Amino acid sequence: MSKIDSERLLPLEIHDLTVAYHKQPVLYGIDVTVPAGKLVGIVGPNGAGKSTLIKTIMGLIPPSSGWIKIFGEPFNKAVKRVGYVPQRESVDWDFPVNVMDVVLMGRYGRLGLLRRPSKQDRAIATACLDKVKMLPYAHRQIANLSGGQQQRVFLARALAQESDLYFMDEPFAGVDAATEAAIIEILRELRDKGKTLLVVHHDLSTAQKYFDMLLLLNMRLVAFGDTAEVYNYESLQKTYGGRLTILSEVASQAARNVSDA
């Protein structure tokens, strides 16, 4: 496949994806096709499977059925084109590394085994730190950062990945208003460069303002489309209205029966 073809391919295609996590089904028959150059918000109540969706796309959780293609390829072939911002709480911030060390980790995927970060990698990491206004903190141990600063470091690490498709798990969780505004500005810049971003977001009130497209999720895909079309009372009612509680109850019952058998 030529390079031009692969660039024309859709960043993300999900077909009939079902995921069970700890024997508990969390996502059912998800079908999504995300076009390039969009800033997409993944929105839904707690336990809707938002994090699970992106973790499954990134191959961190095996799906029960269905398939996922990234730029027309399975994830492990497209790994260098995918950037990731995990939830901030997922790491130990007392770990003995400084800010620069963490951002350089964004380059590791491109370096491959046995190669050390080069001067160029350092230059890229420095530029990414500057972009999130964290350059003065480059040599600070990560424990001595505020929550908003930690989130910026994670964002800088993802920027250093220089990917075409980004997944971000709650990048606005626990950050101050200034950081939130700075982050959304950077995300829009990436979008304008033709990158595709999928961002898990908790706050409905800002979702409409921030994102081009919304993916409303509550175990099922409730709606996916341009924000203007999808952000309406009916869809939100479906997403947050709790009409899927029966589905959830029956599913866990089924899971218990299977595991007891």
Next chain:
Amino acid sequence: MHRPTTKIAAAHGQWIQWICLFILLAGVSPVEGARVGDYVETHWSDQVARFWSFDDPAVRFAVMGTLLMGVCCGVLGSFLVVRKFALVGDTLAHAVCPGIALGFLWNVSKDPLAIFIGATLAGLLGTVVVHWIKATTHLKEDSALGMVLSGFYAIGICLFSMIQNLEVANKSGLDKFMFGQAAALAENDVKLMAYITLFSLGVIILFYKEFLVASFDSVFARAIGVPYLFFHYTMMVLLTFAVVVSLQATGLVLVSALLITPAATAYLLTDRMHHMLILAAFLGALSGLFGAFLSFLGNGLPTGPFMVVSASVLFALGFLFAPRHGWVPRWWRRRRRTARIQAENTLKAIYQVMERRDFSEDAIRVAELASRRNVSVAAIESELSALVSYNFVTRSAAQPDGQFVDDKTIAFTPSGWQRACEIVRNHRLWELYLTNAALYAVDHVHDDAEKIEHILGEDTVRKLERCLEHPENDPHGKRIPTTQNLHSYAPPGTGPEGRPTSHGGHT
């Protein structure tokens, strides 16, 4: 297996008695094992000389073995410590126990290779069982580790007792796997240690960035295509190797301490992973060396406990004196901060006394200050001598009008004047900020400002001044010193210009 220690102790004076006391405290009896060279009853100072001359090949092997072991365990243990897997090392060490016994029973001899293979397999089986229990039940990792640790160890002890009852040769010396005997290390043992250590260090250096990212953020590591499980199990295999080759020197009861303690000490001393690895290797080697040395002083003393005691002493030193996290430096910093705050409060009081006289005089009397501070003259004297030592005030300033000729007067130096102005300014700015911007009641702001005045930096002060539009008075109507006041200090005798006055004009 258990022999009294007193016979040995009697011959070696008090030093050896102390060491034996350590062993008794640890609940360990020296075990009969191979001896360093042809051991004869000598004075302990001769033993010291013999050890540090390294003439004796047995000493050389013991030292090389314990050094290698310290390096290997220090480096690998660092990864356990930063990943909060400390108990994994302990479990691994105890899980090898049945493997040693089975390795011995394989052809009823102390064949190093059979014991190495048996111990490694048992150790790996232990980690697999832990993983399996965790993955298939809702039991958490600590329970799984605890069970595997004691379960495997118990099986090993049963097998060991069985071997003790067997009518076979060669079985003596098997017990040194429990507490370790560096003196019993032979050339082949040291070679095996060297290979394992070099191999482990090579793997860590080659794949340092993968181990680093997998340890810091395993989810991200997998998301960028680093085969996380492969590196996780590689680490487990390396750790098992390290434990197994260390057994003869340390014994399986205490080997986990050498994985954890030097690495934990290094963690207190640095906040970069590669520095931590180097430091832990160094501290591990140091503990190994001391352990070998101390155990050499007596006849057949076990090495393991001495190595662990050495490692623990190093940890205690790190805990007390580590520059940033150590107890003593923190205490010292706290003490200095308290002294600084007290000095600044005295400066502020001098300023306030002068302010009450509209800065008409350049010096004040000690008694006035004492009454302002509401303390005794003696207490003020000690505060003042601190200020004099900081060069913030001078005593007995010469007054042209001769009003304060006694030596009980105080005057600011330029730096003291500046600091006093800063503190007063910080205090009043903060009060004003709390009243205007944070909508505090005027009578609530003083106590907070008493604390904040000592910690406001110049940047924050600039921000406050901008935010409050360069105010002249605080909420109580007193003048706030300006930057200009700070720097235009007029020395005593030239009049009050340059100092803020309550009736407005300042230069």
